[in-house]
Amino acid sequence: MSTQHRNDIYGTADQPDQLETPAIPAATVILLRDSDRGVETLMLHRTSKVHFGGMWVFPGGRIDPEDYPESSDVNIAAQHAAVRETLEETGITIGGDAFAWFAHWTPPAGTPRRYATWFFACILETDQVIAVDGFEIQNHEWIQPAEALARHAAGEIDLAPPTWITLHQLALHEPAAALWQVLKDQPVRVYETRIRKDKDDRRIALWAEDAAYAGGEVDQPGPRHRLVLDPDGFIFENTALSY
Numbered sequence: 104m105s106t107q108h109r110n111d112i113y114g115t116a117d118q119p120d121q122l123e124t125p126a127i128p129a130a131t132v133i134l135l136r137d138s139d140r141g142v143e144t145l146m147l148h149r150t151s152k153v154h155f156g157g158m159w160v161f162p163g164g165r166i167d168p169e170d171y172p173e174s175s176d177v178n179i180a181a182q183h184a185a186v187r188e189t190l191e192e193t194g195i196t197i198g199g200d201a202f203a204w205f206a207h208w209t210p211p212a213g214t215p216r217r218y219a220t221w222f223f224a225c226i227l228e229t230d231q232v233i234a235v236d237g238f239e240i241q242n243h244e245w246i247q248p249a250e251a252l253a254r255h256a257a258g259e260i261d262l263a264p265p266t267w268i269t270l271h272q273l274a275l276h277e278p279a280a281a282l283w284q285v286l287k288d289q290p291v292r293v294y295e296t297r298i299r300k301d302k303d304d305r306r307i308a309l310w311a312e313d314a315a316y317a318g319g320e321v322d323q324p325g326p327r328h329r330l331v332l333d334p335d336g337f338i339f340e341n342t343a344l345s346y
Contacts, residue, residue: 163220
């Protein structure tokens with residue numbers, strides 16, 4: 104039986120002496136709306152032709168040179184990239200002035216296609232026609248975060264760990280305005296992922312608040328902030344942060 108989850112995107116990140124290739128700056132935006140079923144977020148299904156093929160993702164992509172303002176402020180560039188990529192991938196027009204920047208993710212060395220990604224949230228106030236290109240994106244769906252997590256657990260859809268953690272947080276709050284406010288009010292969470300293995304040979308994504316993040320035994324006592332990439336399903340262990 105495989106000891107690696109099908110959505111473990113981290114390559115050889117648990118091996119020593121990994122070459123630290125620079126991470127590519129990128130941005131993604133979580134579009135939110137209220138529906139009769141509760142809060143929904145727009146997710147896109149990537150085709151097999153591109154990186155992260157087959158994954159369900161939020162709109163977004165790399166930060167291009169033209170996204171940078173004269174000040175070269177990368178945070179502003181990330182907002183510009185999120186707006187541009189959303190338009191390119193979905194046809195939806197949004198404004199960066201309504202963004203809540205709530206997280207920043209950097210994968211470890213050894214990860215194929217390393218992207219250092221700004222995560223923004225935005226409420227879509229009015230319905231807009233969604234148009235995907237059929238090449239990079241093959242489908243889209245407005246989905247409840249808890250439903251996306253359930254479908255992932257059932258093996259029906261593929262989600263990268265940062266997407267999974269984001270959906271976990273989204274599922275805890277409603278309506279959309281309250282959820283957006285929670286994301287806006289929290290300090291920006293910095294996820295500089297490290298990959299370790301536990302005694303059962305399962306790979307684990309660790310973040311700074313976890314007792315084992317700085318080293319030592321993975322199973323040592325102390326606070327937890329980790330995602331166990333169990334081949335049978337992701338397991339989130341968190342005693343360190345309020346989501």
